[in-house]
Amino acid sequence: MSRFTRRVGKLLLLMLVWSIAASAVSGCWNRRELDTLGIQLGTAIDKVGNQYRVSVQVVIPSELSAKAGGGGRSPVAMYEATAPTVFEAFRKLTETSSRKIYSAHIRVLIIGESLAREGIANVLDLLSRNPEARTDFYLMIAHDAPANQILKILTSLEKIPAENLFYALDTSAKTWAPTTTVTIESLIEQLVTDGISPVLTGVRLEGKARQGENISNIQQADSRTRTRITGLAVFHSDKLIGWLNENYSKGYNYIMDNVTSTVGHQTCPDGGYIVMEVLRNKTKLIPKVVDGKPVIKVKMKQVASVADVECKIDLTKPETIKMLEENGKQRIRGVIQGAVEHVQKTYNSDIFGFGNTFHEYKPKQWEKWKDDWDELFPQVKLEYDIELQIPKVGTTNDAFQNYLKK
Amino acid sequence: MQREQQTISVRQLAILVIFFIIGDMQLYLPPLTAAFAKQSAWMSGLIGVPFGVGAAWFIFRISKRFPGKTLIDINNQAFGKIAGGLLSLVFLVMMFNTSITQVREIADFVTTQMMMETPQLVICLLLVLPITLAIRGGITTIARLGEVIFPLFSALFILLIILLIPKIDLTQLLPIEVTGFPGIVKGALFFIAFPFCEMFAFLMIFDSVEESEHAARDYLLAALAAGIAIWVIIVLCICVLGVFATEHTVYSPYVMAKKINIGDFVQRLEAVLAIDYIISTYFRCIIYGYAFVRGLQQLFKLQDHRFMMRPFGFLIVGYAYFLAPGIVAFVQFDVAWLFWVFTYSPGLLLLSYIAARLRQGWSKKGEG
Structure with a gap:
């Protein structure tokens, strides 16, 4: 009898331990459900006066699903905020966005040319320090255009402009000599290593910017406004000093293997x-x-x-x-x-x-x-x-x- | 269940040695050695492995000289009850401190890399139960647990290395030697001290190991294998990430594991490394914790150690919090810690060993 009760007691205790353990290990401290997050795929950073303007491109999941099949709405939403530092600007996005921006899936980071000419080092620190963001995204410099403008151009083959930029660069780097991919780690490594200066891929806007933002841009086979990956931006230290044309970019990529x-x-x-x-x-x-x-x-x-x-x-x-x-x-x-x-x-x-x-x-x-x-x-x-x-x-x-x- | 009757096999000992050496080192050594030796950190490892195995061998020799005796007994024999007891207490402080440092390291890692907004305290609390349960069960339990988890651990470890092979860029190791020899030696010191010299905790375990002819061989092979394993992680880290990132990323091997990408399909496997790290660090923690608790029991001639587990559990949470105000201060300890380890092993250990040997010789009682 006493043995039986002891067993039952042990069993109860075990169950108690299990339930405590289960409740403790089941999730993170602050769980975030998928529908409370805005998944950010593209980021553009410009400098406006003394402040950074951060523009992020967030996916609208319902517009992407095959069944809903585009209700004529844009598949992505853009949010912008301006603040003295990049991270503040990121958080300030919540002033306009209903969801917290989740940066783990970022594909491209576009830096405005004027910011690049002033120096990009300060922008990069946040991205290498923040554990949330993965580092397999590509960096580009907006040539002759504000960086946020590049992200706004709607594209048809990839519904999400950031994905379009990512794959356009990824594919052309593999099959076309004048382009190359740069990730944040290799960029930082080049910035701190003696005897090497970095380059970054340039991206250019073709056509009228205003038109590209409109959904009508992708309602025709030949989109009026597109983005084009072109040329390499030459840096000295962390400052952009000029551009290489297609032929020179080719030479560069030959040398760099x-x-x-x-x-x-x-x-x-x-x-x-x-x-x-x-x-x-x-x-x-x-x-x-x-x-x-x-x-x-x-x-x-x-x-x-x-x-x-x-x-x-x-x-x-x-x-x-x-x-x-x-x-x-x-x-x-x-x-x-x-x-x-x-x-x-x-x-x-x-x-x-x-x-x-x-x-x-x-x-x-x-x-x-x-x-x-x-x-x-x-x-x-x-x-x-x-x-x-x-x-x-x-x-x-x-x-x-x-x-x-x- | 009398503690003294608990035994473990040589195989189990070898597994514990591997867990202990790899421990938290798979995450901490690459940035540490790279900070001093830069791209030549792999040479630090090459110097470190033989010396480290030598240090492990030295610790094993001591136990062979005094069969069936623990560190506490050796100290007593060397300096008598009072002085020897005080020396043992000094050793126990180190064991206690290092045991709980492992908990703090896990908590720091998890809150830096994976769950930033989770309070550190919560992570520590989660670890209290498995740690106290394992130590409470004694060395047999710990060894069996090791045997059960080891296949998973080693499979994940090897998987990680294989998946990283395509990302290796050997030119990162160039130029061969530019910071010069002093940097490489400094790097090697860390490589010897943290994984190998700290093994004196095993002096509280050796007396439980079953008699076997292969004991020395298996023990040394395990130490060698584990040493090579951390060396491989250092080399991989530099080849995959580059020197700058290895040195300046707090947890560079974790960032290295993020690089795994095979055909855009096998990717984002950094959790594999996190799991491996937590498993091996957990073992390092419980081996130290067991050494501490057993030492306390022997020193004060207590019947049982189990009643100590509840206060020990409380101490884990409190002391892990108390250890350092933040990660910046915590990393600052590294150099001081190096000398601290050397003070104990070989320092104090050698002193105690020689004194005990002399005493043995005088009294002609031991088997010399």
């Missing part, structure tokens, strides 16, 4: 173009000291294939392929040389990380040069060791243009 696949053309001997698709590319920078001067050897290995012939050329001959390979090498050389010279002359900012290459492979030499790298960087000479293979010509050999009826 950011190119995985891209497309480029060559001029044929008899005029017209032949287009190559780059399948694989690998670049290595080898630092050398020649006569006490810094020299960087660009060692590059590229595999390309003929993709498009828009001229008369005989692709059945091995000599032609040889010639194409030689010409291709010259072209790449030209692109790289052009980009480096342009940056050396115009910006004098070591965005290629030449100094860092010396730091990594020739630390003793770097110690000597470290302090006057700004004077030495424009004198860096390049050497090339480019290997280009064209093993494939696509599914056809000789171009049919050669057999056109007269």
